Amino acid sequence: MNDHTLPSPAWTVSMRTRASSVSAAVALVVVALAFAVPFFATRAVLQDLFFILTMLVLAQGWNLLAGYAGLVSVGQQAFVGFGAYAMFAAVSLLGLDPLAGILIGGLAAAALAVPTAFFVFRLEGAYFAVGTWVIAEVVRLSLAQWKALGGGTGTSLPSGATRDMAGVRLVADWLGVRAAQATDIVCYWLALLLAVATVGLIYGLLRSRHGLGLAAVRDNREAARSIGVDPLRIKSFVYLVVALVTGLTGALIYVQKARISPDAAFSVPDWTAYVIFIVVIGGIGTIEGPIVGVVVFFVLRNLLADYGSWYLLILGLIGIVIMLFAPSGLWGLFANRTGIQLFPVRRILTGTHNAQTIKGVPHG
């Protein structure tokens, strides 16, 4: 941030770059194409894309927490699992539509974030990380006691529940496909909507006053406080929003899976390790990073699918090497070399006096 108040009116602060204007157009085309995929793709492709999109949402959420708010959580599986279980309760026990269940899942996760924040915000830095993990364990062990939802062994959605989901019949008639495929299509569109909304929300947040406050708190907490930014308030807000998004994603994933168990819904590798590696490999602290990371992650997953635990081992090693030698990730390497930013959140001072452009601190 360049906070110098310059006398000359010729200076303006801009956040747009040439690349960002191009990328906005490209993003529109990509989203339109992604929307059209169900018209020609097979179910297997749809399910792969569903996986990519949901992982992208989880990664964007974790990136906002760790990369921007300095809240390194290893307990996000608490919100995935809690959202999923709330959706199951709404559908299995209350007989609600899965679509309503997904919304309830998101709200339940956000509600869980309130008491959780009360505990973990007493802890700083690394202790915060393990604290979030303990909370996730508590939630997992508690839900494993819920006999109506299968206790420790888990349960399935009532048969037909997802086929009766709002919109599935419509899609089935419209595209002339069977109900099972229509369910996948609806889930895919929901994932796409969630991904676009999440990226848009985070982009908007970071470009706003609050985003500036967030970067200020991350870079220098005391200095930020001295100019009136309340670190606790802004961090709590981010924590809550990410819990909501993570809960919605968890619920959506389990509508598609239709079967839940505490161990799967609160899995550390599935919902936290993968997500962390996606963000670290792609580039932490950028919106582009998780997008690059999720693509690399998916390619690696397919390449190494037959090698069992070697896959996670290699992913872990790549994560360590990147963190040690290229902490800004693949996107960071690319952006530093080319100066290209697709989602610019830094403020750039441009002026007519001087041809020189003064660039702000990255992502600030």
Place this chain on the structure above:
Amino acid sequence: MNWLDTIVQGVLLGGLYALFAAGLGLVFGIMRLVNLAHGDLIVLAAFLVLLLASALGLSPFVAAALALPAMFAFGWALQFVVLNRTLGKDILPPLLVTFGLSIVIQNGLLEGFSADSRRIPAGALETASLQFGPVSVGTMPLLTFLSAIGVIVALNLIFYHTDLGRAFRATSDDRATAGLMGIRADRIFATATGLAMMVVTIAALYLGTRANFDPTMGPARLIYAFEAVIIGGLGSFWGTLAGGIILGVSQTIGAAINPEWQILAGHVAFLLVLLARPRGLFPRAVD
């Protein structure tokens, strides 16, 4: 339910948790590094002891004695080559590198030893017990507890009565000034992690002889260790023992009420302490 018996078993279990926690607390106290792979390193050491004991036909105690210098060297190198690079103002690199390490160790062990449950055979000691009035105490749990006290006495001696301990404390307080006095922080840190890995090996010996273990149980041990450190308060080894005991007793009481509540009861006790005394019961360090 026999309350006295439940509490005694809990205290002895607390000894094991204190052993898990002592290494974690040592490293954190000196370099403010929370090693998320700590639990997996305990499991790794347990496999090393198992391998030595079965390959050479040794008693587990001799095997652990052989593993001690190997684990010290491993810890020294790990800190010197990898973890020292992550230390700094930013908390992300140490957390993410040790998290990656945790995943690597877990999956490496899965690849090398499969997901089967193992146990380090300890012969007659496994089932031996001593009778103290109405309470019957397993010999192995008692040995665990005595070892925990031994480790804590030894760590306190090293910390407060040796040159190495003075270097530890000096580096922890002010790395730059300690450097001016000729203390090389990178080597001090490596030695500290090496020492922590020796404590880890002792913890692993009891983890492996008392019950079954498998490659995936590391993260839960990390959480117990972490809870014991926080309950006890940072920077106090005796506090860590107290934290381990509180955790152990909570777990055995929870288990006595309902076997499914054992782990949950421990976590709840931790959260209650966090609520009432965020800095733990016996804090010594300033942060």
